[in-house]
Amino acid sequence: MTSPLFLRHILANLAFWREQMGELEDRAIAHLEEERHNLYKAIEAGLSFPASQGVTIQLIFDLFEFIELRRHFHDWIVVLNRALQTNPPDLVKCRLLNHLGFVHALLGNLPEAMAFHHQALALSQASDNRREEMNANFGQGHVHFYRMEFDQAESFARLALAQITTLGHAANEKLDQMKYASIYTLIGLAAHMRGDYATAETYQQMGLEIRRAFPTQELVAKILMNLAITYEQSQKMDQALACLSEAKTILKNKNNQLQYIDILQALGTLYFMLNRYKEAEATFTQVDTSLLRRTGNFVTLAHQANNLGNVYLKQNRLALAKQSLSEAIIYWRQLKEAIFLANTLGDLAETLVRLNEPAEALPMYMEALELLSQYPQHAWARGHRERMLLQAKKDFPHHDFLE
Secondary structure, eight states, rough: OOOOOHHHHHHHHHHHHHHTTTTTHHHHHHHHHHHHHHHHHHHHHHHSSHHHHHHHHHHHHTTHEEEEEOOOOOHHHHHHHHHHHTTTOOOHHHHHHHHHHHHHHHHTTTHHHHHHHHHHHHHHTTTTTTHHHHHHHHHHHHHHTTOHHHHHHHHHHHHHHHHHSSOOOOSSHHHHHHHHHHHHHHHHHHHHHOHHHHHHHHHHHHHHHHTTTTHHHHHHHHHHHHHHHHHOOOOOOOOHHHHHHHHHHHHHHOOOOHHHHHHHHHHHHHHHHTOHHHHHHHTTSSSSHHHHTTOOHHHHHHHHHHHHHHHHTTTOOOOHHHHHHHHHHHHHHHOOHHHHHHHHHHHHHHHHTTTTTTHHHHHHHHHHHHHHTTTOOOOHHHHHHHHHHHHHHHHTSSOOOOO
């Protein structure tokens, strides 16, 4: 039997952590990050006793925004699975299943993510839980986006949007507004990837407007970065630069170094597109690659190597370009990132031709063109394949490349 005094201590500790969260302002996020392992201990204790499980699971839900911002996804899978083991009511179980789906998708575990959303959908429909049915449909759209199935991603996001508008206000109106922002952002991102940049701008701006009303400005910075990339594709470079400058200002003193690196890479890419190669190189070299290695952010390391390699190629520093691009290719192959791999293979092939090493370059062009042909819904992949095909024909005028 649990001691009433011990249980009161557990509940008081959980109340303390709820109070520390506040509105997830900057100071609260910094404190949660610093005390994260003590927070995990409080959650484990709370889940261990039936009388404290409900309060603990609500704390788990409330912490999701913090976990997303600081990318503690592996930790959170353990926490969510532990919460499921308490055999919660169906309404709570649906929400836990959807959270597991979101976290697995963010980690790239797409079959697992879709399976959790399917479980949540079936349970929510059986229990007439329309809010979690909406969340399950949104989650499926999220998974389709990461699968690069952008038509399906947008369809599920629009289904979720239609469903949320019929639900009425949630007990916590903030949750509704945050979900609207997430749905608008997903529709905008899917439209961007299909090449519909006008729709992408509209929906990302709608998501941004909602997010600005909340204290967690790091999420504002994330949407600003995505919107900047859309502006770049529409050749609205001044707007793109303004978005990235604002995002950089937001993050400068937030102690979120990984997100700050994302902004540096986006800003360096914009300078590259503007043919400002010295500024691009200076921005890319601000990236803390030792931090990326320590935290296992290999995708970002691959982008870093690719970005610098392209700058060196433009500056005709071909030996450095070959070294950086070859490093990126090693990462992309290990990560199984086909589109990024194809992009870098084409850049390295061009570099090798200029280094008078055509025998190595030709198979790289052929592999890259084949990889890009596998993504018909990906507007950038389609356009980049056309550009790469022209470069390959220029470098190998007597070779018969498949159109």
